[in-house]
Amino acid sequence: MDSCLGVEQDLDKATSKFNALNDHTNKVLEDIITQVEDLRKEISKQPPNSPLTQTQAMVLSDLAANVKQTVFQMSTEHRELHATVSRVGKSIDRHFIVDYASVAPKAESFCSDTNRPIMEQAIAQHLYREGLEEVGDVFVEEAGVGAVERTCAFAALQRCAAALAAGDPAPALHWAQRRSHQLLHSPLPFALHTVHTLKLAREQGVGAAIEYAREQFPAHAARHEKQLAATVCALAWLTPGAGPPPAHYHRLLDQRALGAEAAELFLREACALLRLAPLSPLAGAVMAGARVIPALHDIRAKMTHQHVAAAWADDELPLEVELGAEGGGYHSVFACPILRQQASDANPPMRLLCGHVISRDALHKLAMGVKLKCPYCPMEQSPSEARQIYFS
Numbered sequence: 470m471d472s473c474l475g476v477e478q479d480l481d482k483a484t485s486k487f488n489a490l491n492d493h494t495n496k497v498l499e500d501i502i503t504q505v506e507d508l509r510k511e512i513s514k515q516p517p518n519s520p521l522t523q524t525q526a527m528v529l530s531d532l533a534a535n536v537k538q539t540v541f542q543m544s545t546e547h548r549e550l551h552a553t554v555s556r557v558g559k560s561i562d563r564h565f566i567v568d569y570a571s572v573a574p575k576a577e578s579f580c581s582d583t584n585r586p587i588m589e590q591a592i593a594q595h596l597y598r599e600g601l602e603e604v605g606d607v608f609v610e611e612a613g614v615g616a617v618e619r620t621c622a623f624a625a626l627q628r629c630a631a632a633l634a635a636g637d638p639a640p641a642l643h644w645a646q647r648r649s650h651q652l653l654h655s656p657l658p659f660a661l662h663t664v665h666t667l668k669l670a671r672e673q674g675v676g677a678a679i680e681y682a683r684e685q686f687p688a689h690a691a692r693h694e695k696q697l698a699a700t701v702c703a704l705a706w707l708t709p710g711a712g713p714p715p716a717h718y719h720r721l722l723d724q725r726a727l728g729a730e731a732a733e734l735f736l737r738e739a740c741a742l743l744r745l746a747p748l749s750p751l752a753g754a755v756m757a758g759a760r761v762i763p764a765l766h767d768i769r770a771k772m773t774h775q776h777v778a779a780a781w782a783d784d785e786l787p788l789e790v791e792l793g794a795e796g797g798g799y800h801s802v803f804a805c806p807i808l809r810q811q812a813s814d815a816n817p818p819m820r821l822l823c824g825h826v827i828s829r830d831a832l833h834k835l836a837m838g839v840k841l842k843c844p845y846c847p848m849e850q851s852p853s854e855a856r857q858i859y860f861s
């Protein structure tokens with residue numbers, strides 16, 4: 470965080486310098502344009518083909534010299550700005566760790582013959598999922614990616630959410646209406662009707678909005694009494710000539726903020742309903758990576774002893790990554806209650822006949838020939854009756 474603040478300071482300096490130069494340049498240019506225009510008007514007043522008066526010739530040559538001088542000055546000032554911009558780049562280098570090779574020594578494995586197509590598929594899938602079909606098509610064609618599903622349920626949701634954020638709740642409302650029986654306990658329908666009501670008030674007048682509200686809101690009145698009252702009162706500030714609204718109506722009357730809020734709710738509710746992950750596999754991996762890399766880097770710096778370094782497995786992280794609410798949980802993991810080890814492909818979880826689950830290594834250790842006594846219940850069974858469990 471300190472690193473971000475450090476870079477932000479330098480970035481702020483560069484931005485304010487840039488803005489100051491921009492304002493100054495615009496002003497200087499406007500002045501010169503006015504002077505040129507004035508002179509042109511003055512000259513055009515004279516009869517055609519008549520020579521310039523001595524004063525006019527002097528003013529003209531002065532102005533030409535002035536323009537030349539200003540252009541020179543502007544290009545010098547612009548060149549000086551480069552130093553400030555390059556300082557931001559240096560600040561990024563200074564504040565952030567550039568080389569993470571020690572944490573991810575196998576980064577080149579993304580380029581191996583086996584992994585490269587998987588990476589490319591993940592990228593294409595991400596693009597299609599975000600509703601960027603055209604970009605995805607070009608990528609698939611140029612990279613020669615095979616077998617990627619072009620349409621996915623999430624892309625349709627993404628389009629509804631984007632329209633909602635841009636102020637058009639119609640596609641999202643249509644989607645929600647088709648699933649109204651599944652959304653009985655969701656706050657989504659009410660949120661969408663609210664956005665639509667306020668949009669109607671803006672575009673067609675408060676009368677149309679009230680008519681819509683009368684049709685749609687009664688079904689939600691019991692659950693959203695307070696918000697409903699606030700929405701209806703907010704209409705008063707959308708009538709022509711209404712004064713500035715009180716602070717607690719700002720959220721409802723800020724069209725963009727309300728749209729963005731509703732779009733976020735829409736994606737959350739729709740993903741939960743359709744059992745879709747809110748992030749694409751690629752976005753999820755990038756997010757998890759971004760969260761874990763600083764911690765990994767710290768641990769790596771401290772793990773210099775050979776025995777400790779051996780704990781750094783190739784396919785397993787030495788620490789747990791908290792992905793937060795938006796990260797979701799992607800994989801179920803199983804730790805053997807007997808050996809206290811996380812299950813792996815080589816040592817998968819096995820379900821015993823009695824229903825208890827232990828790892829295969831533990832099963833082999835506990836088995837006495839063809840007999841096995843469950844370590845949790847005394848049920849005796851044959852080890853061959855245990856079944857491997859697969860997590861999807």
Ligand SMILES: [Zn+2]
Nearest residue numbers: 823825843846
């Ligand atoms: Zn048992």
